[in-house]
Amino acid sequence: MYIFQHLLLSFLAAAAFGIIFNAPKTSLIQSGFVGMLGWIIYILFTMNGADAVNATLIASFVIAVASQVFAKLYRTPIIIFIVAGIIPLVPGGMAYDAMRNFVENDYNIALALAAKAFLISGAIAMGIVFSEVINQLIRKTAIIKKN
Amino acid sequence: MEKKQVVYDIMEVCLLAGKIMLQSGAETYRVEDTMERIARAFGVREAHCFVTPTGIIFSIESTEPTKTKLVRITERTTDLHKVALVNGVSRRITNGELDIENAFRALTEVEESQLTYSTTIQILAAAIASGCFLIMFNGSWIDFLPACITGGIGFTSVMYFHRVVPIKFFSEFIGSIIIGILSFLFVHMGIGVELDKIIIGSVMPLVPGLLLTNAVRDLMAGHLVSGISKGAEALLTAFAIGSGIAVVLSFL
Numbered sequence: 190m191y192i193f194q195h196l197l198l199s200f201l202a203a204a205a206f207g208i209i210f211n212a213p214k215t216s217l218i219q220s221g222f223v224g225m226l227g228w229i230i231y232i233l234f235t236m237n238g239a240d241a242v243n244a245t246l247i248a249s250f251v252i253a254v255a256s257q258v259f260a261k262l263y264r265t266p267i268i269i270f271i272v273a274g275i276i277p278l279v280p281g282g283m284a285y286d287a288m289r290n291f292v293e294n295d296y297n298i299a300l301a302l303a304a305k306a307f308l309i310s311g312a313i314a315m316g317i318v319f320s321e322v323i324n325q326l327i328r329k330t331a332i333i334k335k336n
Numbered sequence: 337m338e339k340k341q342v343v344y345d346i347m348e349v350c351l352l353a354g355k356i357m358l359q360s361g362a363e364t365y366r367v368e369d370t371m372e373r374i375a376r377a378f379g380v381r382e383a384h385c386f387v388t389p390t391g392i393i394f395s396i397e398s399t400e401p402t403k404t405k406l407v408r409i410t411e412r413t414t415d416l417h418k419v420a421l422v423n424g425v426s427r428r429i430t431n432g433e434l435d436i437e438n439a440f441r442a443l444t445e446v447e448e449s450q451l452t453y454s455t456t457i458q459i460l461a462a463a464i465a466s467g468c469f470l471i472m473f474n475g476s477w478i479d480f481l482p483a484c485i486t487g488g489i490g491f492t493s494v495m496y497f498h499r500v501v502p503i504k505f506f507s508e509f510i511g512s513i514i515i516g517i518l519s520f521l522f523v524h525m526g527i528g529v530e531l532d533k534i535i536i537g538s539v540m541p542l543v544p545g546l547l548l549t550n551a552v553r554d555l556m557a558g559h560l561v562s563g564i565s566k567g568a569e570a571l572l573t574a575f576a577i578g579s580g581i582a583v584v585l586s587f588l
Binding site: 194195198199201202205206207208209210211212213214216228264265266268269271272275276277279281282284285286288289291292310313314317318321 | 361362363366414415416417418419420423424427451452453457458461462464465468469471472473491532535536539540541543545546548549550552553556574578581582585586
């Protein structure tokens with residue numbers, strides 16, 4: 190039930206973000222699906238005791254791969270799918286907690302939380318980079334095979 | 337004389353395509369790629385372009401002296417639909433389905449087309465997204481409605497203030513202050529329960545996700561200038577949201 194609730198809500202949230210960014214109507218369902226996929230992977234990993242940074246890395250990698258597949262299938266720019274998927278992973282909650290502690294003059298906790306939020310942002314970037322690397326490798330090997 | 341005219345037309349088409357894409361929030365490398373593709377499809381042997389978030393420099397080599405044009409980009413919005421449309425036009429050009437005149441007409445149509453969704457629908461989407469994020473971040477269903485309302489009002493006020501004072505940082509700052517005050521009021525009146533969760537959920541529609549992804553993808557593609565400046569813009573937005581909430585929290 191818990192998982193089902195997350196599936197539904199993350200799908201809705203990602204599709205809503207598609208509307209905020211004026212994505213084409215036909216690609217809303219796909220971007221919702223990408224968002225759902227990424228979030229469910231993140232939730233499953235963190236529920237089973239994985240670190241938030243690792244979970245974010247894997248989730249953003251899967252999001253980027255799925256977006257690439259959709260971009261190829263529907264011949265639309267990849268950015269439309271990838272953005273909707275990435276948004277739920279952005280460490281908004283952690284950044285908020287960090288700031289709250291800064292305001293309350295609790296600098297030690299605040300700095301620790303801020304560093305964590307920074308690491309998670311880095312993990313998102315690394316996930317996108319990895320998938321791009323794999324994409325390029327596949328393209329290169331395809332060209333070599335053709336020759 | 338005839339030849340000269342043709343070269344300038346190709347440049348117009350390329351620059352228009354690039355301008356629309358850049359204004360709608362496409363990645364820099366995609367803009368350059370599209371412009372070079374269009375130029376090549378029209379038989380230009382060598383074309384160079386330099387794209388930054390604030391301008392495009394494009395030059396075409398031919399038998400005559402090199403021709404260069406500069407387009408300044410002052411306003412940037414997010415409209416992924418236009419990016420997809422221009423992408424489609426450029427695909428048709430490379431397939432040879434459009435000549436220069438028709439391509440120019442198609443691109444002008446794209447430029448003049450309205451947003452896909454009305455403002456009301458966008459605000460509703462922001463409200464729903466806020467509610468969904470609240471539950472996704474382990475909030476309780478009691479806070480669902482307050483988060484929807486604050487998220488919607490926050491998004492609206494950012495849009496409104498951006499129209500009044502076109503300084504992005506300021507409108508986001510004011511928007512997050514309004515979100516903070518509203519969430520506090522909801523909790524104070526007993527309609528909402530967890531202040532933190534409501535604020536986090538309703539701030540999500542303002543998060544610079546597109547800028548962040550674009551910055552990473554541009555940096556990867558080697559567009560260091562664009563990547564860094566987009567990253568700086570994202571950081572500035574995050575800072576605006578953070579300081580707006582911090583102002584409210586420090587008065588509680």
